[in-house]
Amino acid sequence: xxxxxxxxxxxxxxxxxxxxxxxxQVLVERPNEKTLKGIISREVLLSDTSFHWYAxxxxxxxxxxxxxxxxxKNKDSIQLLTFMGTWCEDSHSVIPKFYSLLDAAGxxxxxxxLIGVDRKKTTLSHLSExxxxxxxxxxxxxxxxxEMGRVVEYxxxxxxxxxxxxxxxxxx
Numbered sequence: 001x002x003x004x005x006x007x008x009x010x011x012x013x014x015x016x017x018x019x020x021x022x023x024x025q026v027l028v029e030r031p032n033e034k035t036l037k038g039i040i041s042r043e044v045l046l047s048d049t050s051f052h053w054y055a056x057x058x059x060x061x062x063x064x065x066x067x068x069x070x071x072x073k074n075k076d077s078i079q080l081l082t083f084m085g086t087w088c089e090d091s092h093s094v095i096p097k098f099y100s101l102l103d104a105a106g107x108x109x110x111x112x113x114l115i116g117v118d119r120k121k122t123t124l125s126h127l128s129e130x131x132x133x134x135x136x137x138x139x140x141x142x143x144x145x146x147e148m149g150r151v152v153e154y155x156x157x158x159x160x161x162x163x164x165x166x167x168x169x170x171x172x
């Protein structure tokens with residue numbers, strides 16, 4: 001049943017993404033804080049002055065070699081479903097580095113879906129609940145609609161890209 005639910009949610013996601021890149025709500029959950037809830041893009045994060053943290057958190061980042069290699073090897077066969085909070089300090093740190101890693105690997109942005117959650121970790125259409133996303137950021141690696149693994153927050157090593165590299169090594 002879990003596989004069916006995941007496949008159904010993934011099919012819904014793919015159909016939704018093909019019609020519009022950005023489908024989100026703007027919330028103000030706390031003063032001077034903007035929360036984006038729904039499907040967003042890196043361009044939204046880069047163009048909105050509320051998200052000054054994006055550029056600041058790229059300084060000194062060097063992508064993990066294993067993750068680079070894995071992304072290059074699998075760039076035509078996987079999708080990355082990523083949940084973040086525009087209010088979340090962990091997301092502020094990881095997401096800019098995540099996109100820098102993708103750029104270095106030549107990984108297509110068309111294979112990445114970025115979903116903003118509110119402080120309760122909910123999304124539009126209850127995607128976070130359906131996929132059991134309880135912490136952000138969460139990067140889910142998918143192949144043929146099947147979850148191959150996920151990195152939650154900084155990962156088990158404190159380095160999200162190291163764990164992502166390990167997941168990518170297991171993909172045939």
